[in-house]
Amino acid sequence: MTTADNLTKFLPLYAQVKQLLVQRLIDKTWTPGMGLPSENQLAAELKVSQGTVRKALDEMAAEKLVVRRQGRGTFVAEHTQEQALFHFFRLVDAEDQQKIPESEVLSLEVAEANELEVQRLGINSGDQVTRIERLRRLDGLPVIYEIISVALRLMPNVAEEARLPNSLYGLYQRDYGLSVLKAVERVRAVNASTPETTLLGIKSGTALLEIERTATSLDGQAIELRVSRCHTDKYRYMVELT
Amino acid sequence: MTTADNLTKFLPLYAQVKQLLVQRLIDKTWTPGMGLPSENQLAAELKVSQGTVRKALDEMAAEKLVVRRQGRGTFVAEHTQEQALFHFFRLVDAEDQQKIPESEVLSLEVAEANELEVQRLGINSGDQVTRIERLRRLDGLPVIYEIISVALRLMPNVAEEARLPNSLYGLYQRDYGLSVLKAVERVRAVNASTPETTLLGIKSGTALLEIERTATSLDGQAIELRVSRCHTDKYRYMVELT
DNA sequence: GAGTGGTCTAGACCACAAT
DNA sequence: TTGTGGTCTAGACCACTCT
Structure with a gap:
C-alpha cells in the first residue's frame, strides 16, 4: 500500500485498508452476494500482511457489511x-x-x-x-x-x-x-x-x-x-x- | 492453560480464556474500577500467547465489560x-x-x-x-x-x-x-x-x-x-x- | 487435493502514561 | 526509563468446502 493510496493519514493501516474496501462496496465494485478476493489476494494487491486484511474484514463482518464463510470465502452481505x-x-x-x-x-x-x-x-x-x-x-x-x-x-x-x-x-x-x-x-x-x-x-x-x-x-x-x-x-x- | 482449566471444550482457546476472565468478573475477583493484570501477566499465568489473551480482552472491551487504556492498562468497567x-x-x-x-x-x-x-x-x-x-x-x-x-x-x-x-x-x-x-x-x-x-x-x-x-x-x-x-x-x- | 477462512504463536516496533 | 496496550508482520496448523 503506497502513501498515495489513501489521503486520510494518521490512521492505522488496517483502518485504511477497511476504508478502501468499504469504498469498493459504495462504488459497487463489489455488489451484494458477490465474493470478494481471498485474504491472500487482497494482501498481495495492497502490499500489506494477511493479518492486516483480516482485521479490516473482521470489522466489516462485525458491521454486517460482509459475511465470512470458512472454506468458501468472504461475500458482500445481501438482503433477503x-x-x-x-x-x-x-x-x-x-x-x-x-x-x-x-x-x-x-x-x-x-x-x-x-x-x-x-x-x-x-x-x-x-x-x-x-x-x-x-x-x-x-x-x-x-x-x-x-x-x-x-x-x-x-x-x-x-x-x-x-x-x-x-x-x-x-x-x-x-x-x-x-x-x-x-x-x-x-x-x-x-x-x-x-x-x-x-x-x-x-x-x-x-x-x-x-x-x-x-x-x-x-x-x-x-x-x-x-x-x-x-x-x-x-x-x-x-x-x-x- | 491445562485441560482441567475449562470443562466446556471444543471452544477456541481465546473463547475459553474469555470465559475464564468473565467468570472472574462474575465472582468479583475483579471489581468495577479495578485494574486487571497486564496481557503478558495473564498470558504467562494461563500458559497461552499474549495474542490469545488480547483477542479475549478485545471482545470483552467490545461488550463494554472492560475498558482498555493505552499505556495504563485494562480496567473493569464501572457505572458513573x-x-x-x-x-x-x-x-x-x-x-x-x-x-x-x-x-x-x-x-x-x-x-x-x-x-x-x-x-x-x-x-x-x-x-x-x-x-x-x-x-x-x-x-x-x-x-x-x-x-x-x-x-x-x-x-x-x-x-x-x-x-x-x-x-x-x-x-x-x-x-x-x-x-x-x-x-x-x-x-x-x-x-x-x-x-x-x-x-x-x-x-x-x-x-x-x-x-x-x-x-x-x-x-x-x-x-x-x-x-x-x-x-x-x-x-x-x-x-x-x- | 487445493483453496478458503479460523486459530495460535512469536516477535518487532510504536504511542502513551506514569515515575 | 519502564511498562502498558496498539499495530503489523510472518508463519504454522486446523476446519471446512468444493471439485
Missing part, C-alpha cells in the same frame, strides 16, 4: 426478505415472539415532498416523492397503518411496480442498488384519528405507537422515510440495550 | 451517573439532543410482588419487592411517571437509603455489587389515567408511551423492573438500528 424483516421489524407478541406482518397497499402516489420528507430524506423543497400507504396485519388482524416515502429522483419507477413486495428493502437493493444498512427510529405515542380508526377498527382517541423511521445506506444517504402507527394492545415494540 | 443515564435513557428533544432528567421520589414501599414483578424479576410468588414511585422532569417540566421494582432479597436496604440518586444503577453497583449491563425494553402506547393525568398535567386519555424495562446483570440475573409512562408531545424515544 426474511433478513430485512427480522432485522428492522421489532414488534413482538405477548410471548416475545417476533411477528412478521402481511402488507396491503392502500394507495400509491407521486407528490411534492412535505416538510418532514424534505428534512429526513435530505432533498430539496419542491422535489417529488413516491408515497406508499399500507395496512399491515399480524396474525390476520390489522395492526399497523403506515406511509412510506422515497425520493422520486432516487427511485424513479417505484410507482410503476406491478406488485410491491412485503419487504421493500430487497426491491430497493435489486432495482436501484440501494442497500438499507442503518435506520433511526423516533417513537412517540399519539391518539388515533382517521384514517387509523377505520382501518384498524379502533375508537377515536385510542393510544397508538407512532414509529418514524429513516433508513440510510452505507454512505449515510437517506433512502426511505416511514411513519407507522401501531395498535399496541396485543403487541410490543421490543428493544435490547447492551 | 452520566454513563448509565446516557446509555439507557433514550428520550431526545426535537433536535435529537439527548436529555437527562431530574427525579423526584413520590413514594417508597416494601410489598408483595405482583404477577409482572414475579415474572420479570424471576422471583417466587409471595416474595417481597421494594417499589419506588418517581416523577421525572425534562427541562423542568414533568414528563415521566415511573414505578421501579427490585427484589427485597437481592437489595435489602434500598428503602432505608437516605437519599436516592437520580441514576439508581450506580447505587445498585456500589451497595450491592450488581452491575446493570443489559436491558430489554418493551414499549407500547397507553391512554393516560390517574395518577399520570394529575402528575404530568395532562388530560385523561392522552396517549402516553409506556416503557417496560427489565435490567439484567452480566450473568443474566434480573436486577430491576421499571415501568415508565412518558408524555411524548415534545420528546421522542430514539433507537438506532444497525
Whole structure:
C-alpha cells in the first residue's frame, strides 16, 4: 500500500485498508452476494500482511457489511426478505415472539415532498416523492397503518411496480442498488384519528405507537422515510440495550 | 492453560480464556474500577500467547465489560451517573439532543410482588419487592411517571437509603455489587389515567408511551423492573438500528 | 487435493502514561 | 526509563468446502 493510496493519514493501516474496501462496496465494485478476493489476494494487491486484511474484514463482518464463510470465502452481505424483516421489524407478541406482518397497499402516489420528507430524506423543497400507504396485519388482524416515502429522483419507477413486495428493502437493493444498512427510529405515542380508526377498527382517541423511521445506506444517504402507527394492545415494540 | 482449566471444550482457546476472565468478573475477583493484570501477566499465568489473551480482552472491551487504556492498562468497567443515564435513557428533544432528567421520589414501599414483578424479576410468588414511585422532569417540566421494582432479597436496604440518586444503577453497583449491563425494553402506547393525568398535567386519555424495562446483570440475573409512562408531545424515544 | 477462512504463536516496533 | 496496550508482520496448523 503506497502513501498515495489513501489521503486520510494518521490512521492505522488496517483502518485504511477497511476504508478502501468499504469504498469498493459504495462504488459497487463489489455488489451484494458477490465474493470478494481471498485474504491472500487482497494482501498481495495492497502490499500489506494477511493479518492486516483480516482485521479490516473482521470489522466489516462485525458491521454486517460482509459475511465470512470458512472454506468458501468472504461475500458482500445481501438482503433477503426474511433478513430485512427480522432485522428492522421489532414488534413482538405477548410471548416475545417476533411477528412478521402481511402488507396491503392502500394507495400509491407521486407528490411534492412535505416538510418532514424534505428534512429526513435530505432533498430539496419542491422535489417529488413516491408515497406508499399500507395496512399491515399480524396474525390476520390489522395492526399497523403506515406511509412510506422515497425520493422520486432516487427511485424513479417505484410507482410503476406491478406488485410491491412485503419487504421493500430487497426491491430497493435489486432495482436501484440501494442497500438499507442503518435506520433511526423516533417513537412517540399519539391518539388515533382517521384514517387509523377505520382501518384498524379502533375508537377515536385510542393510544397508538407512532414509529418514524429513516433508513440510510452505507454512505449515510437517506433512502426511505416511514411513519407507522401501531395498535399496541396485543403487541410490543421490543428493544435490547447492551 | 491445562485441560482441567475449562470443562466446556471444543471452544477456541481465546473463547475459553474469555470465559475464564468473565467468570472472574462474575465472582468479583475483579471489581468495577479495578485494574486487571497486564496481557503478558495473564498470558504467562494461563500458559497461552499474549495474542490469545488480547483477542479475549478485545471482545470483552467490545461488550463494554472492560475498558482498555493505552499505556495504563485494562480496567473493569464501572457505572458513573452520566454513563448509565446516557446509555439507557433514550428520550431526545426535537433536535435529537439527548436529555437527562431530574427525579423526584413520590413514594417508597416494601410489598408483595405482583404477577409482572414475579415474572420479570424471576422471583417466587409471595416474595417481597421494594417499589419506588418517581416523577421525572425534562427541562423542568414533568414528563415521566415511573414505578421501579427490585427484589427485597437481592437489595435489602434500598428503602432505608437516605437519599436516592437520580441514576439508581450506580447505587445498585456500589451497595450491592450488581452491575446493570443489559436491558430489554418493551414499549407500547397507553391512554393516560390517574395518577399520570394529575402528575404530568395532562388530560385523561392522552396517549402516553409506556416503557417496560427489565435490567439484567452480566450473568443474566434480573436486577430491576421499571415501568415508565412518558408524555411524548415534545420528546421522542430514539433507537438506532444497525 | 487445493483453496478458503479460523486459530495460535512469536516477535518487532510504536504511542502513551506514569515515575 | 519502564511498562502498558496498539499495530503489523510472518508463519504454522486446523476446519471446512468444493471439485
